Amino acid sequence: MSEQSDFLVIGTGIAGLVYALKVARFGTVNVLCKREPEEGNTRYAQGGIASVATSEDNFATHIQDTLIAGAGLCREDVVRQVVEAGPERVRELIDWGVRFTHGHNGATHEMEYDLHLEGGHSTKRIYHAEDRTGVEIERALLERVRQEPNIRVFEYHMAIDLITTAKLRQFSGANRCVGVYALDEKAGKVRAFVARTTLLATGGSGKAYLLTTNPDVASGDGVAMAARAGVPVANMEFIQFHPTCLYHPMAKNFLISEAVRGAGAKLVDENGRRFMDKYDERGELAPRDVVARAIDHEIKTRGVECVYLDFSGQNAAEITEGFPGIYERCYELGIDITTDLIPVAPAAHYQCGGVVVDAKGRTSVAGLYAVGEVSCTGLHGANRLASNSLLEAAVFAHEASADAARADLPLPSPKDVPEWDAGSATDSDETVVVSHNWDEIRRCMQNYVGIVRTDRRLLRAKARIDFLQREIWEYYWNFVVTRDLLELRNIAVVADLVVTSAMRRRESRGLHYNLDCPETFDAVPAKDTCISDYQKTFAKFAKVQGL
Ligand code: FAD
Numbered sequence: 344m345s346e347q348s349d350f351l352v353i354g355t356g357i358a359g360l361v362y363a364l365k366v367a368r369f370g371t372v373n374v375l376c377k378r379e380p381e382e383g384n385t386r387y388a389q390g391g392i393a394s395v396a397t398s399e400d401n402f403a404t405h406i407q408d409t410l411i412a413g414a415g416l417c418r419e420d421v422v423r424q425v426v427e428a429g430p431e432r433v434r435e436l437i438d439w440g441v442r443f444t445h446g447h448n449g450a451t452h453e454m455e456y457d458l459h460l461e462g463g464h465s466t467k468r469i470y471h472a473e474d475r476t477g478v479e480i481e482r483a484l485l486e487r488v489r490q491e492p493n494i495r496v497f498e499y500h501m502a503i504d505l506i507t508t509a510k511l512r513q514f515s516g517a518n519r520c521v522g523v524y525a526l527d528e529k530a531g532k533v534r535a536f537v538a539r540t541t542l543l544a545t546g547g548s549g550k551a552y553l554l555t556t557n558p559d560v561a562s563g564d565g566v567a568m569a570a571r572a573g574v575p576v577a578n579m580e581f582i583q584f585h586p587t588c589l590y591h592p593m594a595k596n597f598l599i600s601e602a603v604r605g606a607g608a609k610l611v612d613e614n615g616r617r618f619m620d621k622y623d624e625r626g627e628l629a630p631r632d633v634v635a636r637a638i639d640h641e642i643k644t645r646g647v648e649c650v651y652l653d654f655s656g657q658n659a660a661e662i663t664e665g666f667p668g669i670y671e672r673c674y675e676l677g678i679d680i681t682t683d684l685i686p687v688a689p690a691a692h693y694q695c696g697g698v699v700v701d702a703k704g705r706t707s708v709a710g711l712y713a714v715g716e717v718s719c720t721g722l723h724g725a726n727r728l729a730s731n732s733l734l735e736a737a738v739f740a741h742e743a744s745a746d747a748a749r750a751d752l753p754l755p756s757p758k759d760v761p762e763w764d765a766g767s768a769t770d771s772d773e774t775v776v777v778s779h780n781w782d783e784i785r786r787c788m789q790n791y792v793g794i795v796r797t798d799r800r801l802l803r804a805k806a807r808i809d810f811l812q813r814e815i816w817e818y819y820w821n822f823v824v825t826r827d828l829l830e831l832r833n834i835a836v837v838a839d840l841v842v843t844s845a846m847r848r849r850e851s852r853g854l855h856y857n858l859d860c861p862e863t864f865d866a867v868p869a870k871d872t873c874i875s876d877y878q879k880t881f882a883k884f885a886k887v888q889g890l
């Protein structure tokens with residue numbers, strides 16, 4: 344059975360929820376998410392949301408910090424747009440009920456919020472809710488969404504592919520997105536969701552790597568769906584590794600926030616010796632690509648598995664009050680962060696590139712928008728400044744919602760969209776193939792397409808991923824779709840896009856560091872790596888099907 348609405352939203356992180364709340368004034372909204380609505384990268388955000396708030400700060404400085412981190416690839420107009428919209432979007436979150444931590448740090452904001460400092464920021468400007476900012480944002484936004492009669496949330500509904508008029512071949516005129524097919528996991532059925540406009544707010548793709556701070560839902564589905572539909576995807580080589588993911592056999596994807604270093608924790612080796620000064624005069628507060636590379640170097644040259652964060656000399660009460668979530672999680676694992684060293688290692692954290700959008704969040708296909716981590720707006724360039732992504736999502740959700748509300752696109756009828764055709768697919772009795780390939784892709788990305796790359800490693804990764812793509816496609820057409828299979832298909836596409844983009848960039852810049860081309864081209868303007876014909880690559884792997 345198909346579902347119809349004016350607006351379709353894929354994702355319930357900050358991007359999807361802010362957008363849904365705004366467009367609900369103009370029509371019906373269907374919102375899909377893969378698991379429970381709370382689950383996604385937003386929920387795990389610790390540090391907070393960056394925005395100018397005090398008389399010691401100003402837009403020019405936040406813009407400058409963002410441009411420096413972005414290593415020559417940011418779009419300055421977009422940086423200005425996002426930074427200048429920050430105070431209004433933060434105010435809106437507060438009005439919707441987000442409770443940021445208050446403090447007495449001399450802020451001129453009328454409510455005197457406690458602002459944190461993070462790497463790459465030249466002053467304190469990070470609004471946070473203790474160290475559980477994402478939990479608080481999700482709580483407040485979902486509470487509002489549940490009060491909104493125009494919004495329906497479909498949990499455990501995984502979007503599989505975009506439905507475009509070009510694919511349907513029964514509409515004339517320019518290509519347009521009319522919705523998605525989604526797997527209703529609980530019913531075990533694929534349904535069509537049609538709408539005037541569709542928003543991709545599917546978050547990032549950390550699961551393409553073995554070590555990641557991201558939760559399981561972050562398998563790059565939106566980027567993969569867009570690429571398969573021929574929508575341009577850019578800058579996928581810029582995968583940000585967070586320097587300090589907790590390194591412990593029982594800790595799955597647990598982040599130790601950058602704000603911990605902002606609060607004075609030092610990075611030390613197994614002998615308790617500081618090392619960051621050797622790498623950058625900003626020490627522990629250098630931008631995270633610099634810190635992640637330094638840690639990677641220490642780990643590889645010393646033959647160790649991790650380095651440590653050291654809070655010694657800091658006030659214990661301030662640590663436990665400032666970082667209750669980190670304190671509790673570490674304590675459960677036998678680490679008292681007020682006295683013990685915290686073992687940490689870099690892990691894939693954020694996808695700086697993504698689906699190419701304009702200043703209103705519009706993709707190249709009419710009726711299709713992308714907001715949040717799935718998108719490439721030009722804000723982050725070659726490296727994202729800490730705590731700029733929640734801000735970007737809030738600002739672009741606002742812009743895209745205003746545009747979508749004005750969009751003069753007819754409401755497609757479910758009758759125009761065929762039911763999902765499973766062909767002769769059968770239930771698979773070889774699910775081991777899926778888990779094996781899943782593991783192989785993630786290991787391959789970790790080993791060959793990590794913090795430091797070489798031409799040879801990239802070639803090796805490309806060969807492995809091409810081989811795995813063929814196997815996955817064969818499996819896809821022959822067996823009934825499951826979430827695991829769909830996610831595998833998507834991380835394979837993401838891996839391919841990352842490797843292909845990394846091979847195309849013949850320089851080192853920001854997060855992309857290749858020992859075989861260590862220079863940064865000084866050409867102005869620096870260029871994005873844009874892949875706009877992925878459907879051709881995909882045609883190589885896919886059997887010719889109606890969709
Ligand atoms: P997400 O919050 O990831 O939401 C994605 C949504 O899409 C989910 O609802 C998911 O179910 C749904 N979805 C995905 N695929 C499908 C599909 N196929 N079908 C249906 N639904 C789908 N940024 C900051 O600015 N400050 C921070 O302090 C910060 N800390 C972070 C800490 C951690 C541990 C992590 C992982 C990230 C952090 N980030 C931080 C980054 C930031 O949290 C994310 O970039 C941001 O929250 C992404 O929001 P989003 O709405 O784009 O996606």
Ligand code: SIN
Pocket residue numbers: 388389390391599600601602728729730731732
């Ligand atoms: C953190 O708290 O260190 C994460 C901040 C971010 O990813 O922006």
